[in-house]
Amino acid sequence: xxxxxxxxxxxxxxxxxxxxxxxxxxxxxxxxxxxxxxxxxxxxxxxxxxxxxxxxxxxxxxxxxxxxxxxxxxxxxxxxxxxxxxxxxxxxxxxxxxxxxxxxxxxxxxxxxxxxxxxxxxxxxxxxxxxxxxxxxxxxxxxxxxxxxxxxxxxxxxxxxxxxxxxxxxxxxxxxxxxxxxxxxxxxxxxxxxxxxxxxxxxxxxxxxxxxxxxxxxxxxxxxxxxxxxxxxxxxxxxxxxxxxxxxxxxxxxxxxx
Numbered sequence: 001x002x003x004x005x006x007x008x009x010x011x012x013x014x015x016x017x018x019x020x021x022x023x024x025x026x027x028x029x030x031x032x033x034x035x036x037x038x039x040x041x042x043x044x045x046x047x048x049x050x051x052x053x054x055x056x057x058x059x060x061x062x063x064x065x066x067x068x069x070x071x072x073x074x075x076x077x078x079x080x081x082x083x084x085x086x087x088x089x090x091x092x093x094x095x096x097x098x099x100x101x102x103x104x105x106x107x108x109x110x111x112x113x114x115x116x117x118x119x120x121x122x123x124x125x126x127x128x129x130x131x132x133x134x135x136x137x138x139x140x141x142x143x144x145x146x147x148x149x150x151x152x153x154x155x156x157x158x159x160x161x162x163x164x165x166x167x168x169x170x171x172x173x174x175x176x177x178x179x180x181x182x183x184x185x186x187x188x189x190x191x192x193x194x195x196x197x198x199x200x201x202x203x204x205x206x207x208x209x210x211x212x213x214x215x216x217x218x219x220x221x222x223x224x225x226x227x228x229x230x231x232x233x234x235x236x237x238x239x240x241x242x243x244x245x246x247x248x249x250x251x252x253x254x255x256x257x258x
Contacts, residue, residue, distance in 0.1 A: 051200060056193075056197050056198075060189075060193050060194075063143075063144065063147050063193075064150045065147040065148045065153075066147075066186065066189055068153050068157075069182050069189060070186060072178070072182050076179045077179050080175040080179055083172045083175060084172065085172045086172065087170075087172075087173070089173055089176075093177055094176065097180050097184065098180075102226050102228070102232040103237075105226055105229075106225045106237060106239075109227070112130065113130060114130070114133065114221070115127060115129075115130040116130075128151060129149070132145060133255075134255040137221065137252065137253055138253055138254060138255075140196055141196065143193070143196060143197065146192055146193050146196045147192075147193065148189065160178060163177070187228060191209065191228045194206075195209065195210050195227070209227070209228065209229065209230050211230070212230035212234070217253075218252060218253075219243055219246060219248055220246050220248060220249040221251065221252045222239070222249065223239045223240065224239065224240060
């Protein structure tokens with residue numbers, strides 16, 4: 001009897017390890033099946049619809065967000081020309097914005113889009129952007145969910161205009177900031193849309209960005225947060241691991257279950 005006692009914890013450990021390996025294999029198989037299904041859907045659509053950049057662009061402009069951003073950019077650009085008075089800072093500010101954007105994108109993705117709802121005095125705090133992003137993860141092929149929700153612009157545009165007018169020592173510099181910001185925003189919306197569209201990667205830089213974002217959606221939602229770049233802010237902030245070393249997350253498509 002006593003000789004069997006030491007083997008019981010070992011047997012329990014073996015059973016636990018076996019059950020864990022089985023569960024990990026199940027999750028990996030499920031994730032692989034989802035990726036394969038998405039690839040099959042992409043291939044099927046590609047056979048019946050054109051997938052050139054021109055066709056993708058035509059579909060891009062069917063959504064309100066690009067029009068809102070483009071209109072703001074045009075108005076800000078005209079106002080910038082009218083105001084005049086260019087200085088070296090009108091070049092420095094856009095360059096700084098461009099260099100910092102991967103980090104800004106990372107912060108917004110982590111702390112705003114992946115915001116976890118919580119309750120305060122019985123009231124659930126759950127912003128629109130976080131809700132829409134959870135829906136986006138649930139169905140990455142739902143193109144309208146790819147874009148910034150139109151309702152967000154109700155408060156975002158007045159805020160950005162206010163910053164451009166009051167936060168700079170020159171109105172011209174503030175308008176330069178607004179033009180640069182809307183241009184960056186347009187690039188973000190285009191790249192994010194293109195990744196989720198039927199357009200297949202052709203160039204190596206775009207393939208890297210495409211793969212980076214697909215890993216975020218289908219492999220593990222806790223990594224690969226940049227969208228318009230790969231290996232920039234993610235690498236410096238240690239959220240760009242070797243995909244082979246990262247376990248497939250069972251909640252990548254269901255952020256509510258985290």
